[in-house]
Amino acid sequence: GGGKKKPNSQAPKEPQGPLLEEHGDFRTRQLVQLGGLQSAAAQELNGRLARLRRYDPAGERWEVDVRNGLGIKRLKEENLTAPPKPQVPSGLQVAELKERGNKAFLEQAYEEAIAYYAAALELLEDDETTPPEAEDPKYTAVLYSNRAQVYITLCREVHGEEKQVSKEARMYAMRANMDSAKAIDLDPTFGKAYYRRGCAVLGMAPSASRAKEAIHCLEIALSGRASGGKDGIVLPNAMRHEVSNLMDYAKRRLDACVEAAVPDVEQCRENCRQQ
Numbered sequence: 538g539g540g541k542k543k544p545n546s547q548a549p550k551e552p553q554g555p556l557l558e559e560h561g562d563f564r565t566r567q568l569v570q571l572g573g574l575q576s577a578a579a580q581e582l583n584g585r586l587a588r589l590r591r592y593d594p595a596g597e598r599w600e601v602d603v604r605n606g607l608g609i610k611r612l613k614e615e616n617l618t619a620p621p622k623p624q625v626p627s628g629l630q631v632a633e634l635k636e637r638g639n640k641a642f643l644e645q646a647y648e649e650a651i652a653y654y655a656a657a658l659e660l661l662e663d664d665e666t667t668p669p670e671a672e673d674p675k676y677t678a679v680l681y682s683n684r685a686q687v688y689i690t691l692c693r694e695v696h697g698e699e700k701q702v703s704k705e706a707r708m709y710a711m712r713a714n715m716d717s718a719k720a721i722d723l724d725p726t727f728g729k730a731y732y733r734r735g736c737a738v739l740g741m742a743p744s745a746s747r748a749k750e751a752i753h754c755l756e757i758a759l760s761g762r763a764s765g766g767k768d769g770i771v772l773p774n775a776m777r778h779e780v781s782n783l784m785d786y787a788k789r790r791l792d793a794c795v796e797a798a799v800p801d802v803e804q805c806r807e808n809c810r811q812q
Contacts, residue, residue, distance in 0.1 A: 556591035561614055565589055566695050570620040586620055588694060604645045623652035631657050631670045635680060647687050654684040678723035681716045682730045688713035689733060692740040702742045710740030728761035728772030732780050739787060748791035755784045
């Protein structure tokens with residue numbers, strides 16, 4: 538709709554009045570695919586995936602956070618559709634599926650990455666085909682850990698700047714937790730998997746026990762060395778700074794949950810207990 542001169546990707550003016558979290562078939566943090574944008578400036582957005590933020594009833598537009606660093610745009614509902622279900626071509630080998638999953642992750646096609654990793658894991662765990670990679674539990678551990686990272690990324694994307702952990706963000710954190718735990722079971726020396734488990738646990742609703750669990754995982758990761766540290770834990774040197782930063786955050790999270798002298802004890806108790 539609207540005249541041809543006005544690009545669809547921008548509202549005529551900034552939102553006036555309150556913004557909504559739900560409108561029509563859409564709700565905040567929902568994943569959508571963009572399409573039908575005509576203006577030269579907006580055409581590069583066609584086919585892109587984005588998360589909805591808030592709906593402006595006055596401008597009749599959603600604020601959308603477009604993946605691949607394309608920023609916040611303001612679009613009409615006619616330009617938003619449900620994203621297609623990822624399709625995995627048949628006949629691919631485990632290594633090809635893993636490679637395509639890694640490529641999709643780098644391109645921020647997270648749902649596609651999950652589909653490729655799942656297909657690779659299905660082949661690895663199929664007793665009838667038994668590909669050669671299935672002989673090496675560390676190979677399977679990497680796939681679980683990679684998929685855990687996709688879930689962690691989705692958890693952060695869904696959570697955005699919200700104060701509360703939403704049901705969907707919590708679901709992704711729980712899946713990441715299960716995948717990273719599986720990776721650790723398969724390869725107990727896998728430092729990156731301990732780090733990712735720490736990330737996953739911190740992605741759930743805050744509690745003292747979760748903060749302690751995250752600290753425990755991160756301590757194991759930090760005990761690692763590039764060539765294998767105490768207990769053979771391997772952690773690439775490039776990751777050490779990132780893991781240390783998360784450890785600092787986990788300790789602050791624990792302090793917030795157990796400290797007696799917080800400004801609003803009731804609020805802290807509420808934040809730290811909800812499951």
